Amino acid sequence: MTPTSSGMGRRRSIATTLTLMNALVSGIALLLVYVSFLTYDLIFFRQAAVQNLTAEAKIIGSNSVSAILFDDRTSATTTLSALANSSDVTAAAIYTDRDEPFAQYSANGAVVPDRRPLPANREVESWTSGTDILIGSRIVFQGKTVGTFFVQAHLRNLRRQALRFAAIAAGILAFCLVIALMVGGIFRRILARPIVAFAQTARMVSRYRDYSLRFDSEQGYGELSELTEAFNEMLADIHERDAALERAKAELEHTVEERTAQLQAANRELEAFSYTVAHDLRGPLQTIINVCYLLGQEEQQATLADKSPMLVQLRSSVTAMSQMIDDLLNLSRSTSAPLHLTETDLSVMAAAILKNLAESDPNRRVETWVHPNCNANADPGLMEITLQNLLRNAWKFTGRRNPARIEFGCLRTETDVVFFVRDNGAGFDQRMVDRLFKPFQRLHAASDYPGTGIGLTTVHRIVGRHGGEVWAEGEIEKGATLYFTLHAPRPAGVHVPRT
Amino acid sequence: MLAVLLPGCLGASLSGTEEHASDNEVKSAYLFKFGEFVEYPQGPSGLKTFDICVLDGDPIASDLQKITLNERVHDVPVRVLRFDHAGDARDCAVVYIGESESRRLDKDLAALEGSNALTVSDQPQFLEHGGMIQFLLENQRIRFAVNLEPVEHTNFHLSSQLLKVAVSVNTKPRQEEKR
Numbered sequence: 001m002t003p004t005s006s007g008m009g010r011r012r013s014i015a016t017t018l019t020l021m022n023a024l025v026s027g028i029a030l031l032l033v034y035v036s037f038l039t040y041d042l043i044f045f046r047q048a049a050v051q052n053l054t055a056e057a058k059i060i061g062s063n064s065v066s067a068i069l070f071d072d073r074t075s076a077t078t079t080l081s082a083l084a085n086s087s088d089v090t091a092a093a094i095y096t097d098r099d100e101p102f103a104q105y106s107a108n109g110a111v112v113p114d115r116r117p118l119p120a121n122r123e124v125e126s127w128t129s130g131t132d133i134l135i136g137s138r139i140v141f142q143g144k145t146v147g148t149f150f151v152q153a154h155l156r157n158l159r160r161q162a163l164r165f166a167a168i169a170a171g172i173l174a175f176c177l178v179i180a181l182m183v184g185g186i187f188r189r190i191l192a193r194p195i196v197a198f199a200q201t202a203r204m205v206s207r208y209r210d211y212s213l214r215f216d217s218e219q220g221y222g223e224l225s226e227l228t229e230a231f232n233e234m235l236a237d238i239h240e241r242d243a244a245l246e247r248a249k250a251e252l253e254h255t256v257e258e259r260t261a262q263l264q265a266a267n268r269e270l271e272a273f274s275y276t277v278a279h280d281l282r283g284p285l286q287t288i289i290n291v292c293y294l295l296g297q298e299e300q301q302a303t304l305a306d307k308s309p310m311l312v313q314l315r316s317s318v319t320a321m322s323q324m325i326d327d328l329l330n331l332s333r334s335t336s337a338p339l340h341l342t343e344t345d346l347s348v349m350a351a352a353i354l355k356n357l358a359e360s361d362p363n364r365r366v367e368t369w370v371h372p373n374c375n376a377n378a379d380p381g382l383m384e385i386t387l388q389n390l391l392r393n394a395w396k397f398t399g400r401r402n403p404a405r406i407e408f409g410c411l412r413t414e415t416d417v418v419f420f421v422r423d424n425g426a427g428f429d430q431r432m433v434d435r436l437f438k439p440f441q442r443l444h445a446a447s448d449y450p451g452t453g454i455g456l457t458t459v460h461r462i463v464g465r466h467g468g469e470v471w472a473e474g475e476i477e478k479g480a481t482l483y484f485t486l487h488a489p490r491p492a493g494v495h496v497p498r499t
Numbered sequence: 500m501l502a503v504l505l506p507g508c509l510g511a512s513l514s515g516t517e518e519h520a521s522d523n524e525v526k527s528a529y530l531f532k533f534g535e536f537v538e539y540p541q542g543p544s545g546l547k548t549f550d551i552c553v554l555d556g557d558p559i560a561s562d563l564q565k566i567t568l569n570e571r572v573h574d575v576p577v578r579v580l581r582f583d584h585a586g587d588a589r590d591c592a593v594v595y596i597g598e599s600e601s602r603r604l605d606k607d608l609a610a611l612e613g614s615n616a617l618t619v620s621d622q623p624q625f626l627e628h629g630g631m632i633q634f635l636l637e638n639q640r641i642r643f644a645v646n647l648e649p650v651e652h653t654n655f656h657l658s659s660q661l662l663k664v665a666v667s668v669n670t671k672p673r674q675e676e677k678r
Contacts, residue, residue: 066660069532071525071640075664142535142572 018192019184026176034169038162042131045158049088049133050126053153056086057124057137061149064094065141068102076103083107083151092151094139102147113150131155194224202231211239269439273328276440280324280452284317291317320450327452330385331439334461339379346383346419347374350408353384353391365402366395371409374419376486382462389455390421390482396449397425397480411496416468416488420496424479428472436472459484525641526634527562530619533632534572534593536661537617541654549573552580552591552616554607559595585610596620596630604628615653619643626669631657635666642666 060079067076076094083089083105090110094102104112118125118136127134132154139147194216201215214235215228291314347370354368376383391406398404407422428436428443435441439457442449456470459482463470466486473495474480481496534549549572553560560581567577572592582588585596585607594616596607604622608629611618618631625633626646633644646669650657662668 063660063663066536066658066664069535070529070643070661070664072642072664 016184018187019180022180022183023177026180027173030169030173030176034165037165041161041165042158045155045161046128046131046133049153049155050128050135053086053089053133053135053151054124054126054137056083056089057135057149057151060092060151061094061137061139061147062141064103064149065139065146068094068096068139068147069141073103077105079103080105086153088153088155088157090152090154092149095148095150097145097147099148110152113152115148115150118148131158191224194228198224198228198231205235211235211242272440276453277328281321284321287317288314324452327454327458330389331454331458331461334382334385334458334465337379337382339382339465341377341379343375344378344380344383345373345375346378346387346410347372347408349380349384350374350387350391350421353387354395354406354408357391357395361395364399364404366398366404366406369405369407369409371407374408374410374417376417376419378466378486379462382465386459386462386484387421389459393451393455393482394421394423394425394480396451397427397444398423399425399449401425409496411494413491413494415491416485418483418485418491418494420481420483422479422481422496427476427478427480428474429476430474433472433474437470456482521562522641523559523562524566526621527559527566529634529641529643530559530563530593530595531567531570531572531577533617533619533661534577536658537592538656538658539573539654540656546573546575546592548578549575550578550580550591551593551595552582552588553595553597554582554585554588555597559597588616589614591616593617593619596622596625598622604630613652615655617653617655617657618649632665637666645669 060082063079064076067073067079080092080094080103083092084107089105090107091112092105093112093115094104095115096102099115101115106112113134116125116127116134116136118138123140124135124137126136132152135151135153137149137151138145139149198215201213204210205213212235214232291310294310351368351370354366354370358364358366358368387408391408394406395404398406401424405424407420409420409422411418411420426444426449432443435443437456437460440453442451442453460470463484463486468485468487469490470482470484471490472480472482483490483494483496485491530551534551539546551563551567553563560579564579567579570577580588580591585594588594589611592615594611596604596618598621604620604625605628608618612629619634620630620632621634622628622630623633626644629646629649631646631649633646635642635644643665644667645657645662645665647657647662648669
């Protein structure tokens with residue numbers, strides 16, 4: 001609002017500047033009026049004075065004719081003394097036609113005007129200088145110049161008039177200044193204050209980078225309110241962009257976190273994998289080493305028939321190792337192999353697998369039931385691995401059931417087809433369901449149900465890669481059902497009634 | 500007497516004053532100028548020349564002649580005439596009665612009575628005898644006095660401008676008449 005000492009003119013507020021301008025303009029206008037009035041007065045008054053004096057000079061001249069002609073200076077002086085009534089006249093003189101001084105008049109000891117030559121063709125001539133006037137007039141009688149008359153006047157009134165005008169002008173100027181200040185005040189309220197508020201808001205915005213601030217558009221008028229609106233729109237724009245940027249940043253961070261978590265999970269899996277490989281492969285390997293040692297030790301004494309249990313053990317260990325390596329390869333494949341989607345009949349596939357299982361374990365009595373026509377648009381190789389894992393699990397966990405029962409089927413929902421494998425085996429504690437699909441987590445003792453612990457993990461990955469989901473329902477000693485979809489997430493409320 | 504003395508006096512005062520003219524020259528100039536202050540209310544009808552007449556061969560006549568050469572008064576040429584008898588000067592506009600005429604002043608004035616001539620003279624008591632303008636010496640300057648009474652009977656007036664510069668203006672008879 002007030003001019004700061006450091007800023008000088010640049011910092012002076014609009015209101016102050018306008019007040020000053022107002023005062024300056026009215027001052028100049030008044031000065032011009034004063035000067036023009038004074039000039040007009042000077043010219044007008046002087047002209048009037050010249051006219052009056054000229055008339056007076058003519059009268060005095062003609063009244064002095066006889067005095068000049070008959071050389072009566074006393075009479076001429078008396079005539080001149082009448083000039084005392086004219087307050088402006090300071091001195092006068094009559095000269096004869098031979099340019100000799102004839103009579104004089106002087107008020108308050110003023111200098112009597114000298115004779116000046118008059119132009120031949122003029123009867124009256126006037127000389128003016130400021131407020132001084134000199135009139136020269138020929139005294140003509142009967143067509144002949146008998147003398148000249150000079151009268152000098154000083155326009156005292158004009159000077160007084162100028163002073164009076166100056167006083168009036170000063171008064172008006174002071175009044176104008178007061179008006180200018182008042183107008184400035186009004187202006188400040190109407191225009192400058194909104195601008196000041198505007199400037200303050202702008203300063204706040206630029207200093208604190210707070211783009212949520214808004215200019216008060218209620219305060220200004222006309223262009224000012226348009227300006228504030230435009231600025232507000234700009235601020236809103238910036239604010240919005242800021243928010244978008246913020247959102248994008250949050251999203252990015254979220255993604256990074258997610259990726260990091262994934263990476264960490266992968267890392268953990270890798271660690272567990274390494275550990276399992278080291279630990280689990282060492283078991284059968286140790287057995288093979290031991291058996292080989294014993295075979296070497298008892299080579300001479302024992303018969304081949306004596307060695308048969310050892311050979312069976314050796315074979316079992318090698319088979320376990322081979323299975324583990326197969327599973328690991330499958331897990332690896334499930335993650336890295338490219339998808340080749342084709343229409344695949346999972347029913348046929350499941351039936352074949354179950355047939356193989358039955359052949360490899362002819363001593364078991366297992367009832368299998370495969371629903372026909374369970375088709376899916378899926379990668380056949382990965383589907384083979386999936387079904388192998390699920391059905392082998394079912395086969396394995398029903399080992400103590402007689403008869404065991406294994407069912408493969410599919411349900412049509414609104415979004416997708418839900419496939420399932422059900423058994424009446426050992427089942428599991430539903431509370432532990434989360435651990436089911438994690439690698440190398442076993443819900444049963446390896447001695448009861450041997451396994452690598454990566455089968456369901458592999459299934460989880462394959463289903464996930466197809467865009468589906470796998471989940472399980474189970475109860476200890478009452479069997480388990482494993483469901484999976486391939487192209488949609490788990491639908492709510494899907495449950496296969498127990499048969 | 501006075502006329503005889505005057506040239507000497509004037510001559511002595513010539514260097515002291517700004518006056519360059521002799522007494523007679525001044526008087527003749529005045530005589531000529533009087534004409535210009537004579538006003539004819541009915542207009543100067545019938546005036547073909549403005550005659551300034553000098554009685555009794557006064558030396559003024561020659562000075563007057565010099566001054567008025569080719570001059571005009573009231574738009575008519577000025578003539579200077581000399582007469583020996585006042586009776587002959589009745590048609591003149593201005594009649595100057597010289598000093599030599601003093602002995603028969605009354606006779607001359609009587610001869611001019613009823614005419615429209617402005618009578619002028621140097622002679623003392625001229626106004627008392629019924630003359631109109633009389634020259635006199637005041638502060639070594641030539642001045643004149645006026646008697647308006649005889650002017651009343653003529654067809655002209657004397658301008659107030661002239662009366663203003665007169666030493667005295669005698670209007671007694673008129674004032675008495677008015678009373």
